[in-house]
Amino acid sequence: MSKRGNGLVNKDKRGSRRAAAERAQSTPPSRKRKSGGSGGGSRFSRLTKRIAIWGGALALLGLIVLGVAIASAVQSLPSYNQLKATQTAQTIVVRARDGTEIVELGPSYGEWLDYDEIPQVMKDAMVAVEDRRYFSHLGVDPIRLTGAILESFVGDKRIGGTSTITQQLARNLFLNNNRSLDRKLREAVLAFALEWKFSKEQVLELYLNKVYFGGGAYGIDSASRNxxxxxxTDLSTPEAAIIAGLVKAPSRYSPTADVDAAVGRAQVVLRLMREQGYISAQASSVDIDAVNLKPRIGQNSARYFTDYVLPQLDLLLPETFEPIEVWTTLDVDMQRAATSAVRANTPPGSQGALVSLDRDGAILAMVGGTDYVETNYNRATNAQRQPGSAWKLFVYLAALEAGYTPDDRVVDTPTEIDGWSPRNSNGKFVGEIDVRTAFAYSINTVAAQLGQDVGFGSVASMARRFGITSPISTFPSMVLGSSEVRLIDMTRAFAAVSAKGTSVEPYGIMRVTTASGREIYRHERARSSQLVPSYVAAGITDLLQTAVNTGTGQAAQIGRPVAGKTGTTSSNKDGWFVGFSSGVTTGVWMGRDDAKAVPGLQGGRAPARAFADYMRVAVKDRPVEEFETEVKLPGWMLEPDDEYLYGNPEDYYFIDEQGNLIEPGRREGGQPFGVEGEQGPRPQIPVPQGEAGQAASDDFLERATGQRVPSDAPPMPRTIRPSDTARERSSNPQ
Structure with a gap:
């Protein structure tokens, strides 16, 4: 019984195996692969293991390399006492063009305070704002590092990772401030080395005694005294918060430059201290009246200039910690005259600024405000204000380039452009006048008509060409100066006109030498370019001179030829005068920082008077120079209208009398225009022959000019009068 039973079982097993084999043979290949998941899983598992092994090996190798680098750095680090005695700050002597010392900028060190002598509130404030995990990391904060990596990939500056206190110390002691990957890696290695060799207390002591707080002050004791x-040792909580807030941007948050900015930054520090448990909520506010700032004596306004040019040294010089002397373009007498002129003429409660350039772009004088100690904000280079009618320089430049001349007739009449109706300052309209008079008396309706005629985009393009770097609107009202500009940019534009239409690049540093006299930088004049043709420069100079002689700028007269333009914005918020004489170009701006109206402020009054007061000193030793104001139109502009509409023939291919194709910029005989002695091949092309004596057929001429050639006689040329306007030429070609 049991045997039969066993036989049945075996028989059933054999049958089930045969059925399984049959099913396997009938199963499609795709289904076999799906059912056999163990092989795929095995490959994935092997790949994962390989990645883990290689990744681990690379990580281990990286750690070994990092460890070797840190160990090497630790061996090369100076001792703690050597680091305390080392001063890495650089002394800079700034000189005027005649060698006179303007200012000496260098490190100011107070007493060295040991860790236990530093007030706890100062240590807490610095850790709270600069490195909240200072006492838990090993020199580099992994959370900040991860944030920096994420920022580099996604570009989200809100994530950003900044350096720890130890990294900042490493940078201040051993490295420069460039943002290269190599420098960041060295900074990290040195930070690990510092934390390996010194205690947290020693690192923080070094940092607080060496970090820069602005105004030449290095270390908290120097900053506190400054x-x-x-x-x-006597710092209060609000004072400690102000000092800690300076590290991020010493010049921006300096309490001697901007009390409100310093207090605002200190409030941030106190909030962080409260959030991190260092102070109570009652202590987390700054009472301005309770903070007694050190009284200061007046400083020379040349500091506006030095603040502008010295940051450029980072770009101009190789890395060096040697004491250096910076020889600048500043003229001491002119700077003194500029300061007096601005202070004497600026309306009460307002600010004034002045920039003066030599013919090559050298900055002769710069005044950024009426009192550097009161506010070191440089209005000559940083402030953007509406220029008013001074902007018409670009409107009339575009019109002159389009074919207008100073003698062309225009009409001062009510005008509407896209719903905008400009009005004149006196509310009157004088009817038909010439372009020269319209500019001299700054007639707004004519400027609007010219802007519409040549195109507002053309006016904006002209401003860009002459060095305006701020955003420019192309709405119709832009012709009256609604776009904000910088004083230095406007002065640069007028300097280019003074240079007969050639570009001018402002600069303030002539050369830099080490204390031993070795020259490490010398200014090289930038390559200039012709911004507008000479006849356009002559025409605009004619208009600018008339504006001073008989127009709105008469207060700028100094007893020799002066060309310039006034500018006044709505409600007398801004007053401008920019002009030039004897190779010196000067721009003056006046107004309030809050852009409120200033009663009686007009460009032709206080700014023009300040310009005159300064320029009498600036040009007194220079020869009198007459302006070139004769508008000599090029020959191609005096040809028949059809040819004028096609522009300058030097810009196009044309056919000579023998039917030869002449390239742009080449004369007869293959010689380039304006180049003597160079000969080139004259390319030949087959030209269809027409009637005897005609080099090209009528059909060819019609296709080339787009106009029909009369069959009975060749067209007679008509001379365009220089006084024809661009609009007349385009609308009445015959």
């Missing part, structure tokens, strides 16, 4: 007239 800003509050007492030792850092």
């Amino acid at each position: 800003f509050f007239s007492h030792s850092a």
